[in-house]
Amino acid sequence: KNEVEQSPQNLTAQEGEFITINCSYSVGISALHWLQQHPGGGIVSLFMLSSGKKKHGRLIATINIQEKHSSLHITASHPRDSAVYICAANLLNFGNEKLTFGTGTRLTIIP
C-alpha cells in the first residue's frame, strides 16, 4: 500500500467547473506538496503546505493534519488546466530529504 494515495486517477470536466483532487497519507508528515505535470512532461511545484490553506490564483490547496488529508481545488477550470496533478509528502520517518509521491490525477478540461 502506497503511503500517499490520490483520487480520482482520472477526471474529466467541462470548462468552468469547480475541480477537487484528493490526497491522503497514512503516516506523519512534515510537509505536503502539490505539483503539476503538463503534457510536455515538465513538473512544477504548485504548493507546499504543512497546515491550513494556500491560494494562488484559481488554485487552492488545503490540508487537514488530523485527518491526514489534503485537497487541491481549481475554480473556474479552463482547458489550460489540463495536466497531471501530483501529491507528494515529506514523510517524518524520511526527513526533509525525500519525497514520497502519489500516482497522480490526470485532469482533462473540455471546452
Add this chain to the structure above:
Amino acid sequence: NAGVTQTPKFQVLKTGQSMTLQCAQDMNHNSMYWYRQDPGMGLRLIYYSASEGTTDKGEVPNGYNVSRLNKREFSLRLESAAPSQTSVYFCASRQRGLETQYFGPGTRLLVL
C-alpha cells in the same frame, strides 16, 4: 537562470549498452535527486545527494550508479541497460532548509 537542465532529452539503447544521463542546476542548491517515472506509478527515487561528495540510495537503486561531480552536477549512469529501465528520468534539486524541489525537463529512455 536555466534552473535544472538534463541531457539528453531522448535516448534509445540496446540491452547491455551503457550511458550516462547528465543533470546540472544553477541555483546553488545543496541537494540533488534522480527519479524515474513509469506509467501507473508515482515518481520513485533512484539516488540522491544531500551535498557535494555524498550520495545515498533511494527506493530503486539497482542497476544504476551516480556521481555528484560538483555542487552543480549530478549524473546517473546505467552500466548495462535492461528493458526494465525504459522510463522517463527526472533530475531535481532542492535548497537545504526548504522543502520545494525543482525538476528538470526529463529524459525519455527506451531500452530495446
